[in-house]
Amino acid sequence: MSAPVRVCRWCDGVITHPETEGVIVAHELGNSGPGWDVWAHREHAEQVDVIGDDVLRIMLRIWEHQGR
Numbered sequence: 001m002s003a004p005v006r007v008c009r010w011c012d013g014v015i016t017h018p019e020t021e022g023v024i025v026a027h028e029l030g031n032s033g034p035g036w037d038v039w040a041h042r043e044h045a046e047q048v049d050v051i052g053d054d055v056l057r058i059m060l061r062i063w064e065h066q067g068r
């Protein structure tokens with residue numbers, strides 16, 4: 001099994017070595033799944049504004065409406 005591709009939330013760059021250069025900054029809940037971890041490069045982690053659950057829920061609602 002291949003590892004899932006981890007992308008930095010801040011720079012959208014692929015984190016090729018998560019164990020040394022990556023850090024989990026948040027965990028997002030999926031609509032129909034277990035959700036996923038939000039990754040960032042270690043040097044970018046401080047730049048990422050971790051989205052709170054409440055904000056995320058509001059954003060998901062907005063995106064849902066936009067998709068219709």
Ligand SMILES: [Zn+2]
Binds near residue numbers: 008010041
């Ligand atoms: Zn990055």
